[in-house]
Amino acid sequence: MIRVRINDRELNANPGDLLLEIARREGIYIPSLCYLKNGSVPEKPCGLCVVKVAGEGIVRSCSYKVEREIEVSTEDPEVNAIRKKILEGLVSNHYGDCKAPCHTPCPGGLNIQGYIGFIAKGDFKASLALIKERLPLPASVGRVCPRFCEPVCRRALVDEAVAINNLKRFVADYCMENGELPLEVPPLNGKKVAIVGGGPAGLSAAYFLRLEGFEVTIFDREKEAGGLLRYGIPAFKLPKDVVKKEVEGILNLGVEFQGGKIWGRDFSLKDLKEAGYGAVLLAIGARKEKLYGFEGEGLAESALKFLLDFGRGEVDNKAYTKKRIGILGCSYTAIELARVLRRLDCEVEVIYPRSRTEVSVPLREIGYAEREGVKFTYVTAPLKLIKGGGFHLTLAKTTLSEKRELKILPETAFEREYDLVFRAWGELPSDEFKAFGDIEAKLELNPDGTIKINSQTMQTSEPWIFAAGDFVHGAKTVIQAVASGRRAANMIASYLESKPFERAAVTVKFDFSRGKRAEEFDSNFLDLFVPSERMHLKEREPVERVRDFEEVLIGFTEEEAFKEANRCLKCGCLGIHKCDFREILIKEDVGVAKSRKKMKYAIQKDHPLIEVDSNKCVACSKCVRSCPYSAIFFSVVNKGTPQEVITFRFTEACVNCGACVDVCPTGALTKKELLIPYSRNQSKPVKSVCTFCGVGCNLTVWVKNGTILEVTGRDLPPNRGYTCVKGRFGWEFYKSKDRLTQPLLRKSINDDFRAVSWEEALDYVAENLLKIRDKYGPEALGFLCSARTSNEENFLMQKLARTIFKTNNVDCPARV
């Protein structure tokens, strides 16, 4: 034993131990990219593992054998400077996207590339499960989302963006028909949370809190949950049964919903406290109408109120049929109202003070309304409303001042007559709750009258009261409300379990990007992809659809979804889960702004199972040194300089075992079958054993949401991390559509099988085996064990034969 001092720790080591190994054993961080336990040495070491040994200076810890007592520093300024320089060199040679461009703008933070990847693999249920990790209302969002992601989709540079949201809708609808993967719902943990408001924000919070074991009650003024999904957004865009099923899915996890309970009328926060709720989430949305401020505005009807009443079924349709309607404003509320009224055969005009390009709703939505015959009048503002028999509206054109402020041009004033005029300028959160009780009165407000919260923790000025959704940020979108509700749920969980509030680490600084703007993008990279036309949803004929409230857009078929999913360029790195390089950059705080923006090497796709992107290679040569078959030709010249040239080629000797992919510390080598970017700490490593040959390789099966993502070798005898091609790549069978899922039975082998219950099947088996034993004796029966089933199962099978049927007629595939 030798004493080794690393930083401030005294450690024991054996003579000859490698310094790096000693540090690793003790959990002391030393970066390394090229070290392999098998003793192989790279021609050009990465040099990152440098440390300072007192009296000796800088040494590479991966090749330093401890022979005497030494004192080591791993975090010396000199050491850090060396590492930084090496890393900067690597950064400047790196060309890739850590994360897909579509990922960043999605407020829900969905793993878009991943769920599209699952669709491309035909695994729709796993796709939905991945979405539902962060979004419990996929069928709704899949219909109404304004799609923050699609405008930045890289595919748009090749031809047209991937139909991301339509794909989400597809898997959500598919699973509504065909069932979802089961969720693990934990038992209640005894802590209670009240949620006021059962819209997307409140429902999402309930979903995530319940999945963490909290007992959740939602209080809502309406009879049914869903908020604006149920009562605001009309059925032709979002069918009521879709909302209903989606809401039920959440409530069925064991979330209590109390409808018809109005905060401020039926209960106050004090009541909730007294009832034992440890935390409350306020998510009552934005219901205060925005006003424009013109003469007679109060005479106009409220569009929101109309829509809500209409949603509740409380509108007398006849009173609104075949009218001439003016709608002021171009909010979501305005457009939905316009389209509802077109279905009541009204003549509808939407009046908006700004230009078409400035509307806050997606232009796509305007297109649907236009095709249904809604008339849009832009750059026109109301001046005055007078009520006579009908309504008399004075309007004027607008322009923008130099400061881009809206200016009305009074000289352009003109008149219009309507049967009815609606205000639809959008909604704001209301502050009327201040009057609901003592605790309410204490809740602080922002200067603009909205409730004040800590944007990190989502807490109001009362630490046990949280707020989310439109109620906090004003009228926005469903996905934003969902994201806000999910965040609040996490915070509430931490609060109730007295855990520190987790702060999402900001890692953008370390996200490599191939380029953000089209101008700067390397077109050589885009040339790697063949154009392929985007799939569009079928839209029902306008003349037909304005006659009913049935859904306007028809979802993808399986085939369309599959085709569309295959348009995805898989931008985000599919090796990010194993990327040591990125980890080291984060630890050493080396940003990646100076990364290469030009593609140097074409992506190699000729290997049947492995994709090679040398643009991401750090030239550690681990692949070469791990391959048991010497099947990689690899060379690097001018390593670490801008003139670096890497040559990588698989040779004929390759047997597709995949050892090289698993050991590659970046996304330079990736498995073609893995289409889901994931992180190892958000998936479960399960110990497994290969089910094929008698070697019995130890494997790690990586599982997420009840689905296997990939299989890697496990460092145990006999295989010590290695496997053959079957071990790493032969696991998909478990998902095959051919799996037997129900007991089958028939009286005679000339009949067809009938699916039956286990009860019936086992009764039948028992009855017949006994009958035959009684008639012909035990020697007429035989039982076969398997070379695929476990020891325990084989043991029970022969025990069944010997103890119950009293026969030794037991055999197994020992002869195959």
Place this chain on the structure above:
Amino acid sequence: MGTGAACVHFEEILNAELLFLTGTNSTDAHPIVAQKISRALDRGCKLIVADPRRIAFADRANVYLPLRPGSNVPLLNGIAHVIVREGLYNKEFVENYVDNFEAYQHYILSEWDLGRVSRYTGIKPYLIEQAAIMYATSKRALILWGLGLSEHRSGSYGAMAAANLATLCGFWGKPGCGAMPLRGQNNVQGACDMGGLPYVLPGYQSYKDDGVRMRFKEVWKEDLPVVDGKTLPTMLRDALAGKFKALYAMGYDVAMSHGNLGEVWRALSNLEFLVVQDIFMPLSGKYAHVVLPSACVYEKSGTYTNGERRVQFFEKAVNPPGDAKPDWLIITELARKLGFSWNYTSSSEVALEIGKVWQGWGGINHSRLKERGIQWPCLDEDHPGTSILFTTGFPKGKVHLALAKHVPPLEEPNEAFTFTLVTVRNLEHYNIGSMTRRSSSLLNLYPEPLVDINPDDAERLGILEGAKVRVWNNRGEVFYRARLDKRVPKGLVFTDFHFVDALTNLLVSPGLDELMETPEYKVSVVNIEPV
């Protein structure tokens, strides 16, 4: 010995000074073993390969013995002949630990002169001498054999003949020594260990032994039958004869994997009741009355035992599809239906029971296996398991030199059928392929059935690379694409049985190993022609 289990672990390959591979193409069938062999050779280990096909390792062999299919016993006895004749055997070991040497010596010297051996094997005597001398004079030699040795009428004798070489030279109980069967499938070792055999109870204990039966009765509370059990081939024969009526097959597709399929199918359709329990509809499903859906390896927990007796735990990763259940649960529920109060609630409870009836598993339980596997025998909780058997002696006191008899293959090429068909496995698939064909990566690598043929034979018959060919005999016909491979000797063809649309086993000879009744998968006569 006597347990069909490896006496050492795979790692010992690295300690050997000489490796003797016979009837194993581990490159394809046991790839990780092949990696270890490669590494041993890189370090200078010597190599003898005996295989009819010039397998990849033959290129690295010091002596390559291209024997005729089915002549393993003559070859091994020939090698023994040289060792005995030249007095190269380990006299000290033989004196102290071996019995039956006199009889064996007489048998080997009188019956297995190299002239005769050479006639059977087609190998020149000097090569056999070289191999024998190299083997016997090495310090640590390990014989590895595979199904190429066992799937013959004389399969069991082949194994004896191989073990005899190790015995003669005292290559037992030491690092880098021994004779090691490479078990084919992932838990075939475990199935045998667990008593999935007609002749023995779990742990290879004999039900003929009163003491053993008593011990089981203490745990199982039931009397055990003493009537000899039937092997599967016997069951099938009896089914054809109308004497055997019901079969319950768990995870074993007899109708695809057994040799001489035509007869198997007739036997199965003659049953009154057939239950199959599987993850996919097996071919046997065609003859079944009840099909029970079971969970696959990722959907349950349990243990497998690999070819070096290493008991390894696998953990449940995902849920089974639909109503499918783990096999242990199905059997447990069936037992309850049959009026027995089995109440296992997990496979780990079953594991504990195994340890109660078999001392070799005494110290094995799931909680100990969470990190790493244990090689049985493992006598108690503190026992580390046993990586090398026989370091302290032999179970029955002495090693017996059995007189390994030669039984020629049932079929020999003749005027009507000029080719010999040998079945093998490919790297990308496994056995009947039900799982590997349904894993897209593997299927893409090897999408259709191929038959390997010598290029000269192919040219003579007008068969081009990739051409469709018909392979047939009296038992049936099967279609493949041809792959011309100069590693295949003339007169032989090699193929697998991974594909449903190429049921190679239809063609397999009805020959059975005289002792074990293993079908003679390795020698069947056929013809081949382009279509």
